[in-house]
Amino acid sequence: MHIRQENPTDYPSVFLLIEQAFRDLKMSDHKEQFLAERLRKSNSFIPKLSLVAVKGVKVVGHILLTKLEIKNKQQLFESLSLAPVAVLPAYQHQGIGAMLIEQAHKVAKSLGYTSFILVGHENYYPRFGYKRASTFGITFPFEVPDANAMAVELVENGLAGISGEVKYPKEFF
Numbered sequence: 162m163h164i165r166q167e168n169p170t171d172y173p174s175v176f177l178l179i180e181q182a183f184r185d186l187k188m189s190d191h192k193e194q195f196l197a198e199r200l201r202k203s204n205s206f207i208p209k210l211s212l213v214a215v216k217g218v219k220v221v222g223h224i225l226l227t228k229l230e231i232k233n234k235q236q237l238f239e240s241l242s243l244a245p246v247a248v249l250p251a252y253q254h255q256g257i258g259a260m261l262i263e264q265a266h267k268v269a270k271s272l273g274y275t276s277f278i279l280v281g282h283e284n285y286y287p288r289f290g291y292k293r294a295s296t297f298g299i300t301f302p303f304e305v306p307d308a309n310a311m312a313v314e315l316v317e318n319g320l321a322g323i324s325g326e327v328k329y330p331k332e333f334f
Contacts, residue, residue: 298324
């Protein structure tokens with residue numbers, strides 16, 4: 162198993178992978194694969210932060226991070242959105258998602274990013290350092306349970322002094 166940057170030849174298999182990974186989830190709109198396609202074509206796309214997990218020659222996992230902003234009345238801050246992260250059902254519960262998240266943290270940090278924002282499972286992401294976004298004074302432009310609205314600091318105090326509402330790229334909607 163290795164993790165590498167996604168390339169355009171991976172797009173068809175990643176589309177199917179995301180579709181399969183979210184197919185049976187009740188908390189999904191089952192359109193995450195289309196979101197990934199839209200985000201790749203956006204100004205928010207960072208190719209180095211679109212990663213795949215490969216076993217042999219088969220792509221079995223994918224993670225995508227894109228730029229977003231946190232805005233308050235005085236300032237605008239740049240951060241990243243983690244969405245989506247997906248693993249083929251037959252390969253889930255083997256630590257592949259964790260490997261993708263950890264590698265994404267390393268790459269993002271090496272590129273100078275200091276934080277991620279996400280909406281996700283309240284019992285999964287805290288193991289990677291994610292906390293409720295509300296603890297940082299970060300809000301979302303839509304209703305989301307506080308326990309599922311999360312942020313992580315990639316560096317010490319990466320969100321210090323940052324508060325406001327998350328501004329997602331238009332491709333999210």
